[in-house]
Amino acid sequence: MLQFLLKTAFLLSFVILIKADTPANCTYEDIRGFWVFHEGPRGNDKAINCSEKINITSAYYVRLEFPNTALDLDGNVGFWTIIYNQGFEVVINNRKYFAFSYYTEKGREVTSFCQHTFWGWSHGTGVNPSDWSCYIGAKVDEDQKPKVHQTLSENLLTAQQMLENRLYQTDKDHIEKINSIQSSWTATHYDFLNEMKISDLIKMAGGKKSNIISRPKPSPIDKETQILASKLPDEFDWRNVSGVNYISPIRNQGSCGSCYAFASMAMNEARLRIKSLNTEQTIFSPQDIVECSEYSQGCDGGFPYLISGKYAEDFGLVEESCNPYKGRDGKCSTDKSCKRRYSTKYHYVGGFYGACNEALMKIELARNGPLVVGFQVYDDFLSYRGGIYHHTGARDLTNFKWNPFEETNHAVLLVGYGTDKATGQDYWIVKNSWGTGWGEKGYFRIRRGNDECAIGSLAVGSDIVV
Numbered sequence: 205m206l207q208f209l210l211k212t213a214f215l216l217s218f219v220i221l222i223k224a225d226t227p228a229n230c231t232y233e234d235i236r237g238f239w240v241f242h243e244g245p246r247g248n249d250k251a252i253n254c255s256e257k258i259n260i261t262s263a264y265y266v267r268l269e270f271p272n273t274a275l276d277l278d279g280n281v282g283f284w285t286i287i288y289n290q291g292f293e294v295v296i297n298n299r300k301y302f303a304f305s306y307y308t309e310k311g312r313e314v315t316s317f318c319q320h321t322f323w324g325w326s327h328g329t330g331v332n333p334s335d336w337s338c339y340i341g342a343k344v345d346e347d348q349k350p351k352v353h354q355t356l357s358e359n360l361l362t363a364q365q366m367l368e369n370r371l372y373q374t375d376k377d378h379i380e381k382i383n384s385i386q387s388s389w390t391a392t393h394y395d396f397l398n399e400m401k402i403s404d405l406i407k408m409a410g411g412k413k414s415n416i417i418s419r420p421k422p423s424p425i426d427k428e429t430q431i432l433a434s435k436l437p438d439e440f441d442w443r444n445v446s447g448v449n450y451i452s453p454i455r456n457q458g459s460c461g462s463c464y465a466f467a468s469m470a471m472n473e474a475r476l477r478i479k480s481l482n483t484e485q486t487i488f489s490p491q492d493i494v495e496c497s498e499y500s501q502g503c504d505g506g507f508p509y510l511i512s513g514k515y516a517e518d519f520g521l522v523e524e525s526c527n528p529y530k531g532r533d534g535k536c537s538t539d540k541s542c543k544r545r546y547s548t549k550y551h552y553v554g555g556f557y558g559a560c561n562e563a564l565m566k567i568e569l570a571r572n573g574p575l576v577v578g579f580q581v582y583d584d585f586l587s588y589r590g591g592i593y594h595h596t597g598a599r600d601l602t603n604f605k606w607n608p609f610e611e612t613n614h615a616v617l618l619v620g621y622g623t624d625k626a627t628g629q630d631y632w633i634v635k636n637s638w639g640t641g642w643g644e645k646g647y648f649r650i651r652r653g654n655d656e657c658a659i660g661s662l663a664v665g666s667d668i669v670v
């Protein structure tokens with residue numbers, strides 16, 4: 205009975221509390237997301253009246269993330285909270301923002317518009333807040349151009365574009381974290397990354413158009429394949445086969461999403477060297493692919509199967525001098541008089557899409573030459589300096605600087621494999637196209653045998669015609 209009374213009293217107080225509030229009823233999930241705060245002039249005191257008509261003078265973009273992290277476009281980190289179901293407060297960059305969630309009332313009919321706020325109050329943080337202004341918030345769809353209240357002359361990009369237009373910022377905490385939680389590989393800071401926009405980094409690592417939403421799983425290894433693979437040498441490296449190097453020099457794709465073209469050219473270059481016993485050391489033109497191939501999307505990305513194989517078979521490849529690399533899209537400007545070089549028998553390792561596994565890759569690599577592979581690039585990979593890479597997930601462990609790097613599918617060239625003497629860890633040796641200053645003189649090693657970053661799911665080979 206007592207319990208019942210207490211419960212009733214509690215419920216009553218709850219009802220009364222609700223009645224004292226605004227009719228807005230907005231949940232955490234309604235508020236979480238990307239917001240633009242349109243702000244009026246600053247420099248007022250607390251007597252400011254935010255119900256009067258305010259002229260908007262600036263826009264401030266802030267992302268409210270789980271559980272209470274607020275982030276702005278300059279990389280400032282703050283926090284936020286909803287206040288019951290009434291509105292939310294954000295504290296960031298030495299300012300506080302509070303506004304009630306928007307609603308309308310028609311007679312007894314109440315509608316909440318949780319994607320908008322009423323005019324609210326913004327001011328400097330501190331015991332005696334100063335520099336007051338009024339603002340009004342609107343939630344922004346990350347894929348759409350933000351809706352703007354009143355007139356605000358601004359070149360409107362989508363929210364995601366605005367994020368990606370920022371320069372990458374070296375994150376010392378992230379690098380330290382990677383190096384402290386594992387000893388298989390080391391991370392370092394690269395100056396060149398800080399000179400790039402995040403959108404350029406996404407291109408460099410594969411580009412949006414080459415991303416693979418659902419990858420095939422590696423196919424099971426059958427007994428016969430297992431036996432064949434086990435008969436191969438424990439170590440193999442096309443850069444040094446009995447003292448001979450069959451791999452062309454490392455190149456740099458820059459901020460164009462042309463990795464698929466570089467990896468495809470690199471495979472054909474290496475296989476030509478192997479087949480000709482190093483008498484033909486041609487460098488092929490990735491710019492010809494970027495500008496002239498209709499099987500790919502230029503600097504926005506493409507798929508190695510269609511370039512190292514199909515384009516090379518149908519249209520052929522030209523030497524670098526026929527269309528030197530520019531690292532940007534453009535009209536096809538390849539010298540028409542150049543001789544074209546063809547390749548044939550292009551295939552996914554295993555015979556078809558989804559039939560690949562690491563044992564088959566090892567066999568084809570050692571028998572026929574380097575293979576183009578794709579793998580998932582996470583942000584920790586960008587700062588790889590050396591060792592045997594595996595994805596650390598270090599970013600997820602605490603709050604780091606905000607580089608909204610999207611995972612991409614990056615095409616590279618598999619040139620060898622081995623096993624670490626000290627740890628027994630198997631690895632692949634891979635040629636990247638980010639210059640010689642990155643990684644192990646332009647190469648990296650990555651875990652072998654567990655489909656690390658999906659490297660064992662899609663490998664492509666082809667046969668250059670000599």
Ligand SMILES: *[C@@H]1O[C@H](CO)[C@@H](O)[C@H](O)[C@H]1NC(C)=O
Nearest residue numbers: 222223227228229230231289
């Ligand atoms: C608010 O909305 C939630 C569901 O979104 C509902 O369960 C709850 O009863 C509502 N509260 C009020 C006070 O209307």
Ligand SMILES: *[C@@H]1O[C@H](CO)[C@@H](O)[C@H](O)[C@H]1NC(C)=O
Nearest residue numbers: 251252253254255256257258
């Ligand atoms: C603020 O401005 C509104 C609209 O002009 C007005 O109705 C209201 O009384 C003002 N409030 C104060 C405290 O001056």
Ligand SMILES: *[C@@H]1O[C@H](CO)[C@@H](O)[C@H](O)[C@H]1NC(C)=O
Nearest residue numbers: 244245256257258259260261
């Ligand atoms: C808002 O801007 C208009 C046009 O520029 C101006 O006439 C008006 O005085 C401004 N109002 C306030 C409150 O500053």
Ligand SMILES: *[C@@H]1O[C@H](CO)[C@@H](O)[C@H](O)[C@H]1NC(C)=O
Nearest residue numbers: 441443444445446447448449
């Ligand atoms: C190539 O490999 C051999 C034996 O594994 C080694 O002695 C030699 O130093 C290597 N050459 C180069 C250039 O790395």
